[in-house]
Amino acid sequence: MRSSEFLITTHRETPADAEIISHQLMLRSGLIRKLSAGLYTWMPVGLRVLRKVEQVVREEMEAAGALELAMPMVQPAELWQESGRWEKYGPELLRIQDRHQRDFCLGPTHEEVITEIVRGEINSYKQLPLSLYQIQNKVRDEIRPRFGIMRAREFLMKDAYSFHVSRKSLETTYQRMHEAYSKIFARLGLEFRPVLADTGSIGGSTSHEFHVLADSGEDAIAFSDGSDYAANVELAEATADLSTRPAPSETMSTIATPGVKTIGDLCAALSIAEEKTAKTLFVEAAGGGLIALVIRGDHELNAIKAEKHSLIASPLRMAAEEEVTALTGAAFGSLGPVNLQVPVIVDYSAALCADFVCGANVDNQHLQGVNWDRDVTSYETADLRSVVAGDPSPDGQGRLQIRRGIEVGHIFQLGSQYSEAMNATVLDEHGKSVALEMGCYGIGVSRIVAAAIEQNHDDRGICWPSTMAPFQLAIVPLNMHKSEAVATAAESLYKSCIELGIEVLLDDRTERPGVKFSDIELLGIPHRIVIGDRSLATGSLEYQGRRDAESQSLAQSAALEFLKERLG
């Protein structure tokens, strides 16, 4: 490709509303252009990158035995009503009507459509297992589109679905997909982690998310430094051995704590560590009324864990201050678990404390030297908090570290919930009709592009992993329009590269050298050859890798061999 015949739309200034580095660089390098909130055009260079990612995904899906198909983006409401998700999915499902006022939606995912296809086409266990996938634009009317392509309202996704007669077969394919995903992200040169995940709105049992590690990630993931354990912090188990609780050494006493409202205030006033305190939160109980949750002062309540508890209402609702005061007689800031008239659930870590400090349920008073069983006799324990760095790994090996991640893939064992709701069955080997076991597997193809930039950039721009680069090589002739020698050498090398099948960009624009260098670096092209009169005089060219600090001189005659080897 010649840049004079291509469209390079780089910008010198960073748009004001781009927050994270990948968004800034994607806009500056002209990969994408915003049309509206969360809606982006992929410009020619950007599309080349997107296609590269797509290609790797496609190859690994095929290798994992999945077959590509293409389903419609517009889907009839009836299918969604059948699965129950027309109501359940909520406003993120972008609904439209046709000219006859029939309801449709723009597909945010395709479980309904694929199940409809399979129930019509597959009748026998002999046709199973079957894995089908597509790479297609998805539409989700996100509450808050953000970070450019990272959380867009329309985005490119690879979605795969597998069908089985047995749980065991599902597990085999799930494992195969898990491996395929790991291969994909490794081939794309990304630092990633598979983590145990919550199944969320899609449903099902077992689930893993694949996260690209990056400080700008929207998710926190916990992983062990002593084993392979990794989980979304929402899900990571906080364990504690209650038999190791120290015996009480103090008697319980009341202390005046005027003006103390927070754990921070309390610790400052008494000069104690936050681990020596307990905070008491009131939430709605499952059958109505309130229930008290006790967490160690330095920990945070995990809403997902809490609402899974049978005594706690789901979704979680924090009690209003009036409700709490009516119950305890005290305002926020002086609450505690002693002598409560409602059930008490204590987080494991808080239950491990002895001689701790908590609110007295009297304004401006706290209790110290409080001990479980002696001072609070009726309570139960549960895992209610989010893990923090340094917690023991739930598998007993090592300690947890917490890093931020960008979710680029998510795989689920769905089981039979969709096939049952939509009556997708086959005959098994005994001639018996059985509901299909189903798995689903998603990859955010467009999000990967942004995630890769988060991990691969420097102060000059993007540094693409070679598998994702829009071009492998840039040939930059200097003053080509004035120097016959430069023009000849550039054209000749360009032609040879094309013959070798190298994806090469010849920057034949009549721009000044600085402009060309900046653009090529901003665009992140992995390899660069500079051709100028100065080096040609000695029969040489200059090579520089995108991540190299310095360029190196190449004999003109050896350039092709060098490139062949360097570019693989």
Place this chain on the structure above:
RNA sequence: CGGGGCGUAGCGCAGUCUGGUAGCGCACCACACUGGGGGUGUGGUGGUCGUCGGUUCAAAUCCGGCCGCCCCGACCA
């Protein structure tokens, strides 16, 4: 949806408080010089100031409605 902020040329911004014929930088076009890291000069192109209404002799500027965009929270590939 709740809280905060912003809408002036393709991009980044000033001008709004204190009303008086719309400006700067980048980009773009032409010419000249220049030619190994976003060069210089001269001359240009491009804006119903988000939108609708109101106040006024006069509105980018004051007042009101609406729309859009961004940031913080609940969602997810």
